[in-house]
Amino acid sequence: MLVVMQEGATVAQTEAVIERLVEMGFTVHRSTGVRHTVLGGVGPLDDFDPAELEVLAGVKECHRIVSPYKLASRSFKPAGTIVKIGKVEIGGAKVVAMAGPCSIETEEQIETSAAIVARAGAQVIRGGAFKPRSSPYSFQGLGEAGLKLIRAAADRHGLAVVSEVMDAVQIPLLVEYSDILQVGARNMQNFNLLRELGKVRKPVLVKRGIAATLEELLLSAEYVMSGGNYEVILCERGIRTFETSTRNTMDISAIPVLKRLTHLPVVADPSHGTGKRDYVLPMAYAAVAAGADGLLVEVHPDPDHAVSDGAQTLRPEQFSEMMRQTQAIAAAIGRAA
Ligand code: PEP
Ligand code: MN
DSSP, X not given: XXXXXXXXXXXXHHHHHHHHHHHTTOEEEEEEOSSOEEEEEESSOOSSOTHXXXXXXXXXXXXXXXXXXXXXXXXXXXXXOOEEETTEEESSSBOEEEEEOSBOOOHHXXXXXXXXXXXXXXXXXXXXXXXXXXXXXXXXXXXXXXXXXXXXXXXXXXXXXXXXXXXXXXXXXXXXXXXXXXXXXXXXXXXXXXXXXXXXXXOEXXXXXXXXXXXXXXXXXXXXXXXXXXXXXXXXOOBOOSOOSSSSXXXXXXXXXXXXXXXSOEEEOHHHHHSSHHXXXXXXXXXXXTTOSEEEEEBOSSGGGOSSOGXXXXXXXXXXXXXXXXXXXXXXXXXXX
């Protein structure tokens, strides 16, 4: 931890800061420069708030050197984590496609979706049975009936399943029917839910909150991992900015940054990231080029009649095109598709 004193800070102010650091358990190393005194604190604490020191008289700024997440940190497992579901490996050489409708609607819809995405090369089918909708009057999902339908369709086509869990009470159902439990953007900081998912022994895919920093996303992963569940996949799905041309702003730079900070697999969701199907393919390509371990995309046999997120949902032929092109991009950057 580093504390930079203001230019002109008095000796008494510097000593008061040192005293506070010592109280907090730090050993303090002092370096007096021409303009600034810099205090280096070495100590056991790394979950403190730097703002606590920044408000002290004479302090210019304070920087934490050690990351507040441990288990999620790249240094914990430098080689990287591969999450395995049967033959599917997320975080390995192959870029994994997870595709399907926003919501599970009917048996026919999910069966056709499974056939379409499996034929094009996806390994995981997505589809929500519990839907976090902005309006309480919108379709909320089929619940357990939907989970049964997606499981059966996935099994018929040799696919794994990813589906969203919105509340801790739904965990047993998701564990029964889904291979990966998705935590949606709105729940990224539902700490009770994250803690409960730490007790599960199935992979958890945590989506970035609409206004969450990457450090906050990694701390959410840390909640799950601190419960003993190390199979966490992170997902960049766009953040809210001042731009209105797209539903969210797809933060492609989050991908290489996360890959440096953490050993966990990182996937990208260009569907929610853009909100419009014409932009999904370019952002999917960019995500793969930037190092994403997988793509989570919405595909529907008839997107114009989808019950949710139709505008951002790919038509079957667009998805096939996406799969062809991502293969070429993956090969160009030295990975399999
Ligand atoms: C979803 O994937 O269906 C979803 C609701 O995404 P997000 O939580 O990213 O909005
Ligand atoms: Mn959706």
